[in-house]
Amino acid sequence: MKDGNLPVRLRWSEGVKLFRSRWKGARPTVFFFIALFLMITVCFGSAYAMAVSGTTTLFQVRRNREHTLGDYVRLFFMCMLLCVLAMVATRSGWLCVLLNLSVPFLLVFFQSSQFAPKGYIGYAMTFVFLELRPPAPEEMETQLLAVAACTAALILALAGYGWWRGRTEKKRDSxxxxxxxxxxxxxxxxxxxxxxxxxxxxxxxxxxxxxxxxxxxxxxxxxxxxxxxxxxxxxxxxxxxxxxxxxxxxxxxxxxxxxxxxxxxxxxxxxxxxxxxxxxxxxxxxxxxxxxxxxxxxxxxxxxxxxxxxxxxxxxxxxWGEVRPVRHPLWRGGGGRELWRRLRERLSLERFEMRFALRLSVVLTVSCTISLLWDFEHTYWFPLHAFLLIQPSYEESAHRMVTRPIGTALGCLLVFVVYPLLPGVPGVFVFSFVMISLMYCCTPGTWVHPIFSTAFAVTMASLTMEDTVAIGLRIFYLLLAVLLVLVINRFFVPTRREKQFRSNLHTLTHLHATYWDMVSQGLGGRVDPAFSSEILTEFHLVYDAAMGYVLTLPQGEERTEASTLLLTLWNMFSELEQVHYLLQAGAIPPEQGPGLNRLARTLCVEMDRPGPPLDAISLEAGMEEGDLGYVLGRYLASAHGLSRQLAGVEQAARKRE
Known part of the structure; x- marks a missing residue:
């Protein structure tokens, strides 16, 4: 063996190990797709196969979760509701506009967040794909039956996979x-x-x-x-x-x-x-x-x-082991105003969910309406590409607008070379299933992934048209989708990472203010631990997302200042959490209660939008003693100068935007 061959063999060995690992992870999804595709094609016809992709995505994202009977009931109800809405959307142009503006918006708004940005994907794909090839009025009943069959198969597969995983895998005690x-x-x-x-x-x-x-x-x-x-x-x-x-x-x-x-x-x-x-x-x-x-x-x-x-x-x-659900304090007396405030915050254009929901809705409204009204071959490929290109972050969409055309071109080239060699319809199906299997082994968003998805789609389309025509249409509709998504991402509430970072900074300081308000309320009565734990969870997840952005910045003064600011906010929140602990434990002397309440009310206002007045806040006489004085002193020491740090970091982020 020559030494020069060793690196090549090592790379080949690593590639084989990677493929085996990917195949092991994708195997349940691949088998589910193929079985469901064959079932729907044989029982209902290939015209109803669009339901298979959305159902498979739901299986893929849910198969490792624990499910209850209630989860399965909700899953079935949601899939059937989305099927009905998708069919209604294809009845006229104005219904198409109305439902494509509202349904994707609501799915993102309630299923996604910046911590789970693609929580919408399963249900949204189900809705979008079911309206791409609208059934005739007399075929609607069959469409409902096909979707019901897909959803029933999904529920059985999730239950069966969960049972099998429980028997074959050692349950991790996290x-x-x-x-x-x-x-x-x-x-x-x-x-x-x-x-x-x-x-x-x-x-x-x-x-x-x-x-x-x-x-x-x-x-x-x-x-x-x-x-x-x-x-x-x-x-x-x-x-x-x-x-x-x-x-x-x-x-x-x-x-x-x-x-x-x-x-x-x-x-x-x-x-x-x-x-x-x-x-x-x-x-x-x-x-x-x-x-x-x-x-x-x-x-x-x-x-x-x-x-x-x-x-x-x-x-x-x-x-430990308690199973009763905890009621959120917003449902108690006087909670209506707080609920409305939270909803208004969610509807702010600074929020990730609002910005992406608007962009996704506009892209789908334009592309699906054009597909519905434009009487041309395979126009549904236009909204299909647009849906896959529009992503929660501007940077990810921009990346896909480069990788997807490359992968699509290579996939079309693969079909152009291989299709004439396939032995009839059985060969087409075998080749298609191999392509879709390889697709599920690849990472979405890479240039490799669309090679196999394109090869599958074009090969199946070649059963009803010339393969060269299918290739041309696939590329044409992709270019249209790229143009549409490029315009929407560039000019319509783009979610750039710099802007999201600035929004996260505002969220972190606002959560300080909310927590101080809770401390003030706690001085007059007990606060539900569910409420404080929700604030803590949100703070630490937002902090982690903001720090993730900072770590992508090049080494230098800007990164150092942003990192220092976030660590300051984290330390301050830790001190604030200790104040709340002392309050819960009854460790605050009665004589310090009024002073703490006045300080909490002041910081509730000043920390919402930190400004120069924050520098002048100090402890009242008699507040410096004991554990409370120790914690408050450290908090205010960090708070002094915070407004200047925030202004400098936000200005740097705004310049990069």
């Missing part, structure tokens, strides 16, 4: 694994002190629980029974990050009593991990109460962390 890691990290903190490595791992665990607790946006109401539970774990890790993020604490050598406190928390976490029954958890809860009664730590960050950690563990044990 909570147990995270508790093991937390215990190990606390032990390490006791032995070594804080470090960037420990902080990053704790932060990663915190973000994972925030995302597990997060659900796509919906109107306030009954929350997922597991949502509050996951958010409690996220707060637990956040408080550990709060401790190790203190530079002074990282540098000092921990005295024996502090190491003992952290080791005690590590042992407690292991005890919680080992507790399997209600009786065992009750025993651990008694142990926590004893630890709270004996806290020999001096005032400062470690004492606050220690006690807040114990309180959070106690709350977790009380809610």
């Amino acid at each position: 909570v147990g694994e995270s508790l093991d890691r937390l215990a190990a990290l606390l032990k390490r903190m006791a032995e070594e002190g804080g470090s960037d490595e420990v902080r990053k791992e704790l932060y990663g665990l915190e973000q994972s629980f925030h995302r597990m607790g997060y659900r796509n946006h919906r109107l306030p109401g009954s929350s997922d029974p597991q949502k509050l539970f996951y958010n409690m774990f996220a707060i637990l890790f956040q408080r550990a990050v709060y401790l190790v993020s203190d530079a002074a604490w990282q540098e000092e050598v921990l005295p024996p009593e502090r190491r003992e406190a952290l080791e005690g928390l590590a042992g407690l976490v292991r005890a919680v991990r080992a507790a399997q029954t209600a009786e065992e958890r009750a025993a651990v809860a008694e142990q926590i109460q004893a630890m709270l009664a004996d806290t020999p730590l001096p005032e400062g960050r470690l004492r606050i962390f220690y006690r807040s950690f114990l309180h959070r563990m106690l709350l977790l044990l009380r809610h």
